[in-house]
Amino acid sequence: MENTFAVEIQGLTKSFKDFRALDTIDLKIKHGEKVVICGPSGSGKSTLIRCINGLEEFDDGKISISGKPQNPAKESYVSDFHIGMVFQQFNLFPHLSVIENLKLGPMKSLGLSEKDAETRARKLLERVKIPEQALKKPNQLSGGQQQRVAIARALCMEPKLMLFDEPTSALDPEMISEVLEVIVDLAREGMTMVVVTHEMGFAKKVADRIIFMDEGSIVEQNSPGTFFKNPQTARCKKFLNQILHH
Amino acid sequence: MFRVLILILILFSLSSCSSPEGTWGWYVIDPTTKAGWTNIKFLIGGFYSTILLSIIAAFLSIFIGLVVALPAMSDNKLLKLFNRVYVEFIRSIPLLPMLFWVFYGLPVIFQSLGLKIEIDAFWGAVITLAISDSAFTAEIYRAGIQSISRGQREAAQTIGLSQFQAMRYIIFPQALRRILPPLANQFIYIVKMSAFASVIGMQELTRRANEIVVTEYRPLEIYTLLILEYLVLVLLISFAVRWLEKKLGSNESNSN
Secondary structure (H helix, E strand, C coil), X not given: CCCCCCEEEEEEEXXXXXXXXXXXXXXXXXXXXXXXXXXCCXXXXXXXXXXXXXCCCCCEEEEEECCEECCCCCCCCCCCCCEEEECCCCCCCCCCCHHHHHHHHHHHCCCCCHHHHHHHHHHHHHHCCCHHHCCCCHHHCCHHHHHHHHHHHHHCCCCCEEEEECCCCCCCHHHHHHHHHHHHHHHHCCCEEEEECCCHHHHHHHCCEEEEEECCEEEEEECHHHHHHCCCCHHXXXXXXXXXXX | CHHHHHHHHHHHHHHHHCCCCCCCCHHHHCCCCHHHHHHHHHHHCHHHHHHHHHHHHHHHHHHHHHHHHHHHHCXXXXXXXXXXXXXXHHHCCCHHHHHHHHHHHHHHHHHHCCCCCCCCHHHHHHHHHHHHHHHHHHHHHHHHHHCCCHHHXXXXXXXXXXXXXXXXXXXXXXXXXHHHHHHHHHHHHHXXXXXXXXXXXXXXXXXXXXXXXXXXXXXXXXXXXXXXXXXXHHHHHHHHHHXXXXXXXXXXXXXX
């Protein structure tokens, strides 16, 4: 296990009709590594992480999760190496209460008893600092609280890898920090994670590596220090200028 | 709607002050006379068949509709095609020709196959109504299920639910509240369309009204009563549906 990578991608290619979303991507992510992916919209960031957990089919290439090759056909991977996902739009289940949102996966998919699932869910609500909202419906919460519930729901499956797809892009500015805090805590505890985000301050703080994507390819990747101080390519410089000095 | 009802009741009461030669002939359904009471009992007796026919047809339609709608959600092109062909084909057949085809045509097919299956007026009407309506219920299911965003399905997938579990715990409970009102609409439609069963001789509301009209020559009075009979039936269904919707809405807060 220690010798293998958490995620190993070789030659990953995917097209939507005529549009090439991913163009022969190679990427290896170590266990415990925190990777931030940035880049202009339409550059393939979301598509890449959606391929990692099977939400998106891919045309060519290989993806291995913790040494196990995955099928390119769309399927969700439930195994001992579970992958958690947090979406830009939260995607909480609106007809279920917060605690039910958390309990559903462990009960139906992992086969936990209601009591065990409840204990686990309560613990995670404490961790994302909203234990008092357990019985409310998602639409009674603020955006920041909803996204924290979504993170807790993903953690309830005890994932070995967490994917974040622009977790703060749908939030009001004053709620961004409360969500980022939770993700930073998670990073400190050693969770392997891939985060698509434009929050460069956050990237500086937690990332082991920053990947810059454009037009379906990885253009540049580096440690945060080098990435921000000394970008290697013109495209990356331009992007950083736009995002840091607007 | 209640104003219309009151207006018609006033019309009824006017019957007593009509001229002796009589443009009005409400006596045919005057409950105070023996003949009038007999007529009313005969007419109202049609409720039983109309209600039974509608309920059985509606249940069958709700079931067939679901069976037809589910293939539309699949990724399999052949299953999707089955759904489209069924819906387009059945939806384009007018009810009356289909009723004739089932009642007069289908037994010929059974006969040529050596099957001894008889179709009486009741079951002929049930089958026709159920199949004809199922194309519409299938579309209602499809619209309701597809109105639930893709993100819901994806979120279900990322917490390890199977496709069936996602449907059972996430998609269907949310779709149900959107499906119920149009389904109720379809039930009202079935109740009204069941009047067509009169032409193949089923003794439901419309058939009975026709029979009295033929013997009494009082179409206005009898058809007025017939319309009122349907009105009462449909209003009752509407109230029941409102109640059910409310109950479902309030249940949502603690559903699982």
